[in-house]
Ligand SMILES: CC(=O)N[C@H]1[C@@H](O[C@@H]2[C@H](O)[C@H](O)[C@@H](O)[C@H](O)[C@H]2O)O[C@H](CO)[C@@H](O)[C@@H]1O
């Protein structure tokens with residue numbers, strides 16, 4: 620019987636790369652502090668575009684080998700963050716990347732967007748009842764930016780929070796567990812505006828073919844809606860290394876990056892969260908475990 624650390628954090632993401640973009644510094648911080656950090660990724664990202672020309676053959680409409688390749692990218696990213704516990708929902712390849720909203724891939728019977736909600740949530744309940752986290756991080760109801768896998772990851776995570784605590788649900792999956800605090804990823808508008816001002820001031824808007832806009836940033840909220848902000852500056856190098864590890868999806872340029880759409884955007888080193896379940900430990904928390912664990 621493995622005895623886990625006192626502080627246990629669970630994060631649920633749609634594709635390999637989302638965890639590093641949204642929470643890389645937070646994950647590195649808590650791993651370095653000795654908390655147990657568990658990442659559950661819901662798909663292998665099989666339908667992603669491929670940035671390096673030398674790897675273009677991996678794409679779904681070529682060799683359809685991007686999923687297994689991204690397993691390796693995710694493992695390298697976890698090494699960079701110091702995270703040892705990362706899993707795929709239902710096992711690697713159980714749910715396939717659904718493609719962007721409206722894409723024909725949304726209709727594939729094996730895609731995550733078509734998953735049965737309670738069946739998928741059951742796989743996550745098993746992890747919750749094993750790890751028994753005090754804190755869960757998930758996407759907001761729009762999945763940050765409306766990608767079907769992100770929306771579904773939100774739904775599965777929130778359904779698993781309910782089911783994991785229900786003693787009548789699947790006793791075979793372990794004792795019920797009530798997650799004390801649930802946060803949704805977010806970015807305060809002031810941080811987005813500051814990031815783009817820095818990008819323009821450093822002239823990076825001329826090095827990439829395009830520049831993202833505020834509307835391209837997932838989960839932008841009014842500053843007042845932010846509950847917790849994690850200062851990830853001490854973990855900047857780890858976050859950048861983790862993002863670089865996802866080389867088919869992300870091109871990193873110092874404190875900026877672009878996805879395969881070539882739109883440069885700031886890399887946020889402060890990572891922000893909105894508490895949607897549980898009690899906040901302060902008006903603006905600097906610790907996700909505030910009030911729940913030593
Ligand atoms: C960050 C994220 O969620 N990436 C997803 C997303 O990828 C985007 C998609 O390919 C889009 O067409 C591009 O313009 C954009 O640059 C990409 O970031 O969707 C992919 C397909 O579902 C997914 O694999 C990728 O992880």
Ligand SMILES: [Zn+2]
Nearest residue numbers: 633634637769
């Ligand atoms: Zn994603």
